[in-house]
Amino acid sequence: MSKPTAGDETRTMVLRILSEIAPEADTASLQPDVSFRDQLDLDSMDFLNFVVALHKEFHLEIPEADYPHYMTLNGCLARLSAARS
């Protein structure tokens, strides 16, 4: 077994935030390139709560203009890893 990487931890954290917003969703089978909105039936309030949670968890400023980048799992992870490096 390989050691968990920073990327794994970020992914786990993002999925945990999503499962708090959509408790009934099976986040493990999320398709990484399909929007959360389509897969988890998120509305604009859910999405705002998601961005707020990312902001609090990763201490990241997320301007509204950047929202589209955070709409899929892969998009999110790319942004979060870029912000870290």
Add this chain to the structure above:
Amino acid sequence: MAEFLMPTLGADMTEGTLVQWKKRAGDRITKGDIIAEVDTEKAAIDVEAHATGIIERLISRPGDKVPVGTVMAIIREEGRPTTSIASPQTIATPPAPPPPVPRTEDIPVATTQPGRVRISPAARKLAAERGIDAGQLQGTGPEGAITLEDVERATVTTAEGAKPVSGTDRQARMRQTIAAAMARSKRDIPHYYLSTTIDMGRAISWLTETNEQRPVTERLLYGVLLIKAVALALRRVPELNALWKDGEAGRSERIHIGTAISLRQGGLVAPALHDADRLSLSELMQHFQDLVKRARAGSLRSSELSDPTITVTSLGEQGVETVFGVIYPPQVALVGFGKVVERPWVADGLVVARPVLIASLSADHRVSDGHRGGVFLAEIDRLLQEPQSL
């Protein structure tokens, strides 16, 4: 002496189940304090006290199904002696024996934190279906919340003894409740419908600029602008902000906007944003955020469900352009908003692409006419052209 009654928390609620008392006999309470948690077809509701005083006696017991209007507890109001009403000297005929009341100390009260059981709506539903008392489960989710898996596990461990409770599927019951309210609405209320297309260009630009200057925790959703515009427009056409009772409409002095919120498991609730006309957009946003969160977690307050004076429903998220709403009785109007879409629009003699939105009004013809409805929609439009003054 005040009686604490099972409140009506929706147009067609006939009874509720007491889940737990949040206060004990002898506790001092202030009007607005949450004193009980009641389960309805739609959700578990925190029921607020409507009087200030001391709880004299808890009558209903957790698990009791209590019809609307039934006395659940007795509250001794501030400054009034216990015997002010029932004093034997003042009663000419011998008083009837008091109804058998279980001894107060027998009634279990939530002893740990005053907060409710943390449980996801899906888990709560499954637990109800399977007749499992969620309060007895050990949650493994975030902050000890009970998850679907916890309920599944409990089902396995109690399968021998526990019988699945039939007919308690909350979703089916919620559907029945909505059906009853809407059938009553369509039967009793002569609806008329109006709609208008609103240029949202100014409102959206203003919102984008405003949000650019705000941290993510303080940003606004455009839905809040719509709610505020409706609230302010009602000041101009107050007959739409009314409740139908005993054959006539009673105008409400206060503007409580019922906000339709879809629940993740299906169904919807429309709890009130109180005094929406008097709140700033930031305050309204905070209240709205809190309301959606609590609606979906199943922890609304009784006043929020019982006193909206009009409903706003926004179905744009689903891509819908026009809403033809059904009024929620006893209200007399409902405002629907569709999706913001880019459309060709003529401004200053030129055809330009503008973000537009269709606002619709369903209103009760017993109370208002199309002319006044039209004034109301025009006022919403006018207000949305000056977003900075909302």
